[in-house]
Amino acid sequence: MNHLPRVRLVDVAVAAEVSTSTVSAALNGTGRLSDTTRERVREAARRLGYRPDPTARLLRAGHTRLIGLAAREYVESPWVYVEHAYFTQLVTGAARAAHRRGYAIVLLPTLSRDDYWLDIPLDGIYIADPVADDPVVGNCVAAGIPVIANVPHAEGLLPWVGCDHDAAVRHALTHLYEAGARNIAVIAGESTALFHRTSVRACESWSAERDLPAWIVRTREPGNRDVLAAVEQVLCAPRPPDAILTLVEASTPLVVETIRRLGRSIPDDVLLVCTTEDPASARTDPAVSTLSFRPAQTAEAAIALLIDGRRGEPVTAELHIRASSTRPGPQR
Amino acid sequence: MNHLPRVRLVDVAVAAEVSTSTVSAALNGTGRLSDTTRERVREAARRLGYRPDPTARLLRAGHTRLIGLAAREYVESPWVYVEHAYFTQLVTGAARAAHRRGYAIVLLPTLSRDDYWLDIPLDGIYIADPVADDPVVGNCVAAGIPVIANVPHAEGLLPWVGCDHDAAVRHALTHLYEAGARNIAVIAGESTALFHRTSVRACESWSAERDLPAWIVRTREPGNRDVLAAVEQVLCAPRPPDAILTLVEASTPLVVETIRRLGRSIPDDVLLVCTTEDPASARTDPAVSTLSFRPAQTAEAAIALLIDGRRGEPVTAELHIRASSTRPGPQR
DNA sequence: CTGTTAGCGCTTTCAG
DNA sequence: CTGAAAGCGCTAACAG
DSSP states (O other): OOOOOOOOHHHHHHHHTSOHHHHHHHHHTOSOOOHHHHHHHHHHHHHHTOOOOHHHHHHHHTOOOEEEEEETTTTTOHHHHHTOHHHHHHHHHHHHHHHHTTOEEEEEOSSSOTTGGGGSOOSEEEEESOOTTOHHHHHHHHHTOOEEESSOOTTSOSOBOOOOHHHHHHHHHHHHHHTTOSSEEEEEEOOOSHHHHHHHHHHHHHHHHTTOOOEEEEESSSSHHHHHHHHHHHHTSSSOOSEEEEOSOOOHHHHHHHHHHTTOOTTTTOEEEEEOOOGGGGGSSSOOEEEEOOHHHHHHHHHHHHHHOOOOSOOOOEEEOOGGGSOOOTTO | OOOOOOOOHHHHHHHHTSOHHHHHHHHHTOSOOOHHHHHHHHHHHHHHTOOOOHHHHHHHHTOOOEEEEEETTTTTOHHHHHTOHHHHHHHHHHHHHHHHTTOEEEEEOSSSOTTGGGGSOOSEEEEESOOTTOHHHHHHHHHTOOEEESSOOTTSOSOBOOOOHHHHHHHHHHHHHHTTOSSEEEEEEOOOSHHHHHHHHHHHHHHHHTTOOOEEEEESSSSHHHHHHHHHHHHTSSSOOSEEEEOSOOOHHHHHHHHHHTTOOTTTTOEEEEEOOOGGGGGSSSOOEEEEOOHHHHHHHHHHHHHHOOOOSOOOOEEEOOGGGSOOOTTO
16 A cells, blocks of 8 residues: 655646646646646646645545445444345445535444544535434534434434335335235334334334234344244244234345245235335245335435435335235136 | 534634644644643633544545445446345445444445546545456556455456455356256356456366366346346256356345246256355255355455555355255255 | 745644 | 644635
8 A cells, every 4th residue: 555656736847847826727627828838737747647636635625525324233234234235225326326426425334433434534424224312413413514314313403314114114004904914913123223113113003093903023133034033933923914014124035935934825824015125026926015215215315415405306115016915806 | 515614723722822733732642731731722622613624634644544445337237236245245345344444435436437536535446346458447557546456457467356266166066066967057147347257268168178068148137137037048948957057146035936936946956056145045945055255355355455455364265055056865 | 828825724843 | 841834735816
């Protein structure tokens, strides 16, 4: 990691026998210079292999065009990150949105001093799925760094963009209800990230409103292991569910396989809706209905708000209804 | 995205009635100051909400502790990125390695002017899977930015770390051969990224050495669609294969399901080895043998080399042999 | 049309 | 023990 002795602006100036400001103007296309001078300077710069120092320009410019992405809970936990299409899409969406605007995304660590980012030259921070009373949020606000999260934060003062998780979960439950389910097992996460708390509350109140029992199994960690174990657990219960709604991401094909291995048929014995962004869901047999929170669009909206200061269209969750939650019709 | 009027070092100095250098020393714990002064300065800084400007410090320091990650082909193509655990793990591994060393990763766009990164204050760039004669590589070298790739580059002058793809593919083929396969269908990619070219060549020469036909089907794009179509295609051929080796990442559970749907049993009718990083492979029925190129470790090694200038232990590909490529033993 | 000069905000000798 | 001043590399008024 050794840099060669840098060629600076002034070196070019000396070589081209002009002043530094002339070099700057020539290279940036600003000011009014004679074409000959401009070309002479460019030639000298090329010959010397001059490359402006980005840090110096940024100091001058007063901004960095760098946005931090704080993926709460995930970056330091490879097992989670890896098994989460949600996360992958969120990062991809954020990167695309940033690049389109001439910005770039800096991946921030999760488990570190809360003020780690203060040393990084950022124009703003996007906090994805902050945990309850996330200290990072407070720190950023205190430090005066523009910050956006994709859920409303406890303090309520932070601008945010995102889906209405409560409505989405209710929508999925209602869909299952209308397909005939009366004993729905919900597999939820134990994380303190807001989505998990919201979704569990949504299930509870939705059930209460219909005088149905709220059957909620919580998994300790996201990922296939816990989710598949939970699916197995509910199916082996004395009174098995007539529908399963997973709110924690897992491999959809594996969920289908697990249910089949236990001798149940989808959708005849049990209806299935999975919260997931995994595109494989459309290709299983039967195809699995999914609840998607559109992480890529959400991230895009967050970055747009951060950079442009404008809200775009609101992002709405999508319930994609496929065979796994559709009772076979009369044509059967 | 409006910053408040910044509190600068000099503002603190005025408030604490000391000079700027004293403030700097007090806040950074350098120099020898009386405890009273130090405390007075700290108090003033806290009161004013002072936060040093990272850009200014970096200009002074001469480095940025920022490493660019150029994911060639992928960042702008969400469909690919999303379906690739390989990529997710690579990014996660790079981020972890960087964070551990006090650095952070900047996500660089794929489809953009080749000199996009020249405006970003980077200490180095990690180019993941450069395409053939990747222009970015040349540009970085020309610009004097330290750069590492995870495959040997055409010019041969670039430091790199990574697995021996050729040996790994041969290892997988030999494993299938020893399990009895004599008509192996290989599903490979059409990308110009080095891995794809290397792996195809490896298959061809491996086959030639054994006087076996080289049956290679190339998919246009990575992702489930093309790979599953290719699996279907080879299984429906007049003389179906006795083994399938996929070199392009796809959902392993879906591959298994596709084979089953076509009425073949794994491993009895057809042996299966998949190149993938998907942890779900261990949980399908039967469990799928995988060839892993360990993207997280590779990325870690690349970042280590970039930052520390030292090579760690070489990364070796891992052939994880599971039921899908193990002929049922005599206990059956 | 081009050069001089004053910063951007911080750190660090080097005097006092 | 503390302050003055130089300078990191670049840009942009403002003179000439």
